[in-house]
Amino acid sequence: MCAVRGLVKTYPAARGRRGTPGTEAVRASDGIDLDIRRGEIFGLLGPNGAGKSTLVRQLTGLLRPDAGRIDLLGHDLVRHPERAARLIGYLGQQSTALDELTVALAAETTGRLRGLPLAAARAERDAVLDELGLAPLAGRPLKKLSGGQRRLACFAAALVGERPVLVLDEPTTGMDPVARRAVWAAVDRRRAERGTTVLLVTHNVIEAETVLDRVAVLERGRIIACGTPAGLKELVGDEVRVELVWRDAPPLDVPEVAALRASARETGRRWSLRLRPAEARAAVAAVTGGPAFAALDDFTLATPSLEDVYLALGGQAEGAGGLVKA
């Protein structure tokens, strides 16, 4: 369905001007191989600057790779980047030329640009705006909407004039929970009813976990892991996640607590630890049985999430090629 082979893209170095320092060349795609199957929701995860948007812009024909192949539904998109527009509904990170239009006209215009006759474009427009709860905002120009509303309107436009592939770069940025749910439901419905293939770029690992069939983790232009969410979770083994929330400062005078700190990720009063089951039991016994208990506000034990995988892989990007799973 979509095969990427040996994709390389380097942004050239820029010389500094008027006292500002120059920038070094960045190899934003560093030999990427990827296969996306028909009808799956495929997630692309990775930290800021990992090269997700660069990869997506090459897949959508907006950026020319230095080397490598991209085949989408039998089309060679490196040789014929203009064909991408006929195959892919793309929601990029930046807002678009649609900003001057009303929500309704943005959706209708997208449908017309994609070759729908007027009546069909209007019918699809109305259906999509209803589906996403945007009908009350239909007459409002995009530039007069809030950030989350505008994003939802751009998503709506991307759905009109159906394409076999949807590429969504951080679609839910800035959206409230109701809008987010509407986006995931719309994505899921298109996959279930029309077999649409979806490539989803996201930072929001927890949110994405529920909708993704497979995931690739990108770092510094390379894919360091690829598999189903369940398969990737096996990579962090049988580790258990322990979350401790302290009422105030952690009681570091308790030796067991002081010892745990070394392996804890601290966020304010919260400590997150990934431990072997026996270690987790010992940690919970130590903090709930002894003098530390008075200082404890809350604790949870959980099996690893995709976020744990992401964090675990992120820390060992160098030479982690062996982690790639089919």
Ligand SMILES: Nc1ncnc2c1ncn2[C@@H]1O[C@H](COP(=O)(O)OP(=O)(O)OP(=O)(O)O)[C@@H](O)[C@H]1O
């Ligand atoms: N036009 C450009 N010119 C030079 N360097 C660029 C350009 N666009 C991106 N880069 C660099 O290429 C690397 C990959 O950037 P990219 O935008 O693809 O990352 P990303 O994974 O999408 O990040 P984010 O999650 O922040 O959107 C980064 O180091 C970035 O600084």
